[in-house]
Amino acid sequence: MSTAASSQVILSSEFILSKYGESLAGKTILITGVAGDSIAGELAVQVSSANPSTLILTARTGSRVDPIVAKIKAKNPAVNVRFLKIDLSDLKDVKRAARDLDDVPKIDHLVAVAGVMMPPFAKTVDGVESQFGVNYLANFLLVKELLPKVRAAAPKSSIVICSSSAMRGGVVNFDDLNYNDGKDYDPRAGYGQSNAARTMFAKLLAEKLQGEDIRVFSIDPGAVASGLQRHFTPEFIDMIKALRESGEPLRDLDGRSIALPPFTGASEGAATLITAMVDPTIEGSNGAYLHHNAVADDEITSHVLNREHWTKLWALSEKLIGEPFNV
Numbered sequence: 001m002s003t004a005a006s007s008q009v010i011l012s013s014e015f016i017l018s019k020y021g022e023s024l025a026g027k028t029i030l031i032t033g034v035a036g037d038s039i040a041g042e043l044a045v046q047v048s049s050a051n052p053s054t055l056i057l058t059a060r061t062g063s064r065v066d067p068i069v070a071k072i073k074a075k076n077p078a079v080n081v082r083f084l085k086i087d088l089s090d091l092k093d094v095k096r097a098a099r100d101l102d103d104v105p106k107i108d109h110l111v112a113v114a115g116v117m118m119p120p121f122a123k124t125v126d127g128v129e130s131q132f133g134v135n136y137l138a139n140f141l142l143v144k145e146l147l148p149k150v151r152a153a154a155p156k157s158s159i160v161i162c163s164s165s166a167m168r169g170g171v172v173n174f175d176d177l178n179y180n181d182g183k184d185y186d187p188r189a190g191y192g193q194s195n196a197a198r199t200m201f202a203k204l205l206a207e208k209l210q211g212e213d214i215r216v217f218s219i220d221p222g223a224v225a226s227g228l229q230r231h232f233t234p235e236f237i238d239m240i241k242a243l244r245e246s247g248e249p250l251r252d253l254d255g256r257s258i259a260l261p262p263f264t265g266a267s268e269g270a271a272t273l274i275t276a277m278v279d280p281t282i283e284g285s286n287g288a289y290l291h292h293n294a295v296a297d298d299e300i301t302s303h304v305l306n307r308e309h310w311t312k313l314w315a316l317s318e319k320l321i322g323e324p325f326n327v
């Protein structure tokens, strides 16, 4: 699966699992953002067929996870399923949730999928714009807290950070993450900012973990109809429709064209997450951004590729979580 993303066909989770799923047998997998209508929910059901030992499924409320637990029980009752409550808009709750896993000695795959897109301006409990806080900063802390368990599962354990092609239009506003306390907030810019941060984080984390044989990737799952579109306004939907009809490409921050992705099923959305977890052919590209089950670093903008931005983001994140993250 290691050829360029642009030359890839869109593959299903079933296909990726048929090639590489065997390595998930007996593993402990933690997935955030699990719900009946989410990509993470599909991922949980898909990987359950590969006989992991334990799936730790996180959400804000158990009722969101229940339909997925029922599907897993029907598909593979031998899998141990554990619900972990986390509200990613509250850093204290992220810490509390990590402590709830004190009895879990190792996590083979930490897959951070939860996210929110283009909500009206709001701040997390900790005072950070909500997309930056939920999509990125909570992951920074969650990874920090759980890294010892991922290390305990190495070699070939993984940390997978869901990102988005919206990363290509995103700028991390280091001096004003909150857009003048919401007065200059543009929901699209906020989503781009959070995804730029997600991909920068994976890059620097992989660099810091060099030599430890822990896989780290950020990925774009492609376009999937899910709960994510709940904040789309009629104007935004009309704008996307008009763009699709015109055939005009979007432009990334470096002026390169971005084709609007076709909508796929959730299986195809989850497939690139599975690629990040287990595809052995991409091991030499640790830290890469994946799209269509392949390394797609050529799609990353100069803003996101700028290593000074990675270190600046890391330092800013340490300040925001109130403690160092020494890898």
Ligand SMILES: NC(=O)c1ccc[n+]([C@@H]2O[C@H](COP(=O)([O-])OP(=O)(O)OC[C@H]3O[C@@H](n4cnc5c(N)ncnc54)[C@H](OP(=O)(O)O)[C@@H]3O)[C@@H](O)[C@H]2O)c1
Pocket (backbone or CB within 6 Å): 032, 033, 034, 035, 037, 038, 039, 040, 059, 060, 061, 064, 086, 087, 088, 089, 113, 114, 115, 116, 117, 134, 135, 162, 163, 164, 165, 220, 221, 222, 223, 224, 225, 226, 227, 228, 229
């Ligand atoms: N779908 C797409 O087309 C697409 C494209 C590119 C990238 N992505 C990325 O893929 C990821 C998954 O998206 P999706 O399509 O599966 O969206 P989704 O159906 O909305 O799922 C997102 C999940 O994140 C959870 N979440 C949101 N805020 C949370 C919080 N504060 N604390 C804990 N959990 C929270 C949601 O829980 P609740 O149900 O409780 O809100 C939901 O289960 C996102 O990170 C998104 O940026 C998606």
